[in-house]
Amino acid sequence: MPGNALVPELAVSDWQRSRSFYCDLIGFSVRYERPEEGFSYLVLDGAELMIDQIGVGRTFTVADAPVERPFGRGLNLQLRVPDVGAILRRLELANVSFYLPLEEK
Numbered sequence: 845m846p847g848n849a850l851v852p853e854l855a856v857s858d859w860q861r862s863r864s865f866y867c868d869l870i871g872f873s874v875r876y877e878r879p880e881e882g883f884s885y886l887v888l889d890g891a892e893l894m895i896d897q898i899g900v901g902r903t904f905t906v907a908d909a910p911v912e913r914p915f916g917r918g919l920n921l922q923l924r925v926p927d928v929g930a931i932l933r934r935l936e937l938a939n940v941s942f943y944l945p946l947e948e949k
Contacts, residue, residue, distance in 0.1 A: 851885075851892040852921060859884070859897035866895065869934045871925065891923050 851944035856862040865870040872886035872893065882897025925931060932946070 848890075849890045851894060852893035852919075853896055856882075856895050856897050857898055859895060862897075864894050865940075866893065869938055869940065870923075870931055889924070889926060891925075893921075910935070 854862075860880075863874075863877075863884050863886075866884075866886050867874065870886040870888065872891075875885045875887045875892075877884040880900075882900035884895050886893045887896065928946075
């Protein structure tokens with residue numbers, strides 16, 4: 845079976861904006877997508893990630909769970925990239941701010 849054993853799927857409020865963020869700023873490319881469902885399967889140097897727009901196609905919901913930004917509270921993802929400096933420069937030029945500062949441990 846090709847691909848990673850675990851691929852997170854992130855719920856997003858704006859699929860096109862999220863797709864642009866991950867592809868244009870972070871450097872992912874699209875393996876495949878279903879635009880009519882607001883869904884993309886993204887890859888970057890062995891990392892795999894799915895994004896899925898809330899309210900389009902199938903949406904995972906839990907009673908009383910927050911459905912506002914920032915999503916993914918309590919979830920941390922680690923991503924190895926070939927040049928984090930280049931990504932940080934693109935994010936800075938796009939005026940993207942961090943909720944927490946970048947750290948390496």
